[in-house]
Amino acid sequence: MKRLTALLLCLTLLCAVPLCAGATQEEEEEETLAFSIPAAIERLPDETLMGFFTDSVFVGDSISQRFRTYTKDRRVEEPGFLSNAKFLVTQSYLLFVASKNYVSKVSSNLTYQGQEMSLCMIMGKMKPKRVFILLGVNDYIGEKLDKAEEYVTRTVSLIHKYSPDTQIYFQSLTPVTRTFCKRKDYRTMWDQYNVLLKGLSETNDFTYIEIAQGLKDDEGYLPEALAMDKEYHLNNAGVEIWVSELLDFAQSQYEQGLWAPKV
Numbered sequence: 001m002k003r004l005t006a007l008l009l010c011l012t013l014l015c016a017v018p019l020c021a022g023a024t025q026e027e028e029e030e031e032t033l034a035f036s037i038p039a040a041i042e043r044l045p046d047e048t049l050m051g052f053f054t055d056s057v058f059v060g061d062s063i064s065q066r067f068r069t070y071t072k073d074r075r076v077e078e079p080g081f082l083s084n085a086k087f088l089v090t091q092s093y094l095l096f097v098a099s100k101n102y103v104s105k106v107s108s109n110l111t112y113q114g115q116e117m118s119l120c121m122i123m124g125k126m127k128p129k130r131v132f133i134l135l136g137v138n139d140y141i142g143e144k145l146d147k148a149e150e151y152v153t154r155t156v157s158l159i160h161k162y163s164p165d166t167q168i169y170f171q172s173l174t175p176v177t178r179t180f181c182k183r184k185d186y187r188t189m190w191d192q193y194n195v196l197l198k199g200l201s202e203t204n205d206f207t208y209i210e211i212a213q214g215l216k217d218d219e220g221y222l223p224e225a226l227a228m229d230k231e232y233h234l235n236n237a238g239v240e241i242w243v244s245e246l247l248d249f250a251q252s253q254y255e256q257g258l259w260a261p262k263v
Helices: 002-036 046-053 062-077 119-126 145-162 186-201 236-255
Strands: 056-060 086-089 110-112 115-117 130-134 167-171 207-209
Touching (some): 046 236, 062 086, 062 236, 086 119, 110 119, 119 145, 145 186, 207 236
Parallel strands (some): 056 130
């Protein structure tokens, strides 16, 4: 009887071993899988992300003038807002003019150190680490997409010629209000330009930054709550979203290993 009991016990133990080993193997596989999944990269503090804009320049027209005013006001309380980024902006500035290596005699020009200069000439003197461009509104660029490609690629080429180490970023055109589109659907035309701009960034030496989507309502218009007029100029609430989009972009550059904050 004792021998039978012992035999049954041995058989039970032998049968149990594979089951236990199998369970342990599954647990080990699950544990290995868990370790193979990279941990999510934490969001850097805004103060750290501001470092992405060190030694940078923002180029634009009256839309970017609003951005400059907002930045100037913020720096009263936050001196490190957008780091030491500078602004080259003037009302009615054209993408067409930015794409030339001479000063226009009929259109608005940028001014540097008290003198009117072409964008590429200023870049050659400043040698910024990064330049962020938002232009095209005054060209009615959505109505001349064939010219848009020419203007953008020539601007990029000239900047690289005069300041080879400068990284170039084109920001998407910000949206327009419903009121502004009563006569013509500029909303669709500006969106088409942004699509073109993004496509050009894939074959040319510049980076596209999408800032428009966060400023649109469900129908793709700029809400009046974010506009200082009934056209396309942003109020402070709108510029705050713009800044948020830029910080998100800086975070994405960090996550892709394309930029690292200084320790």
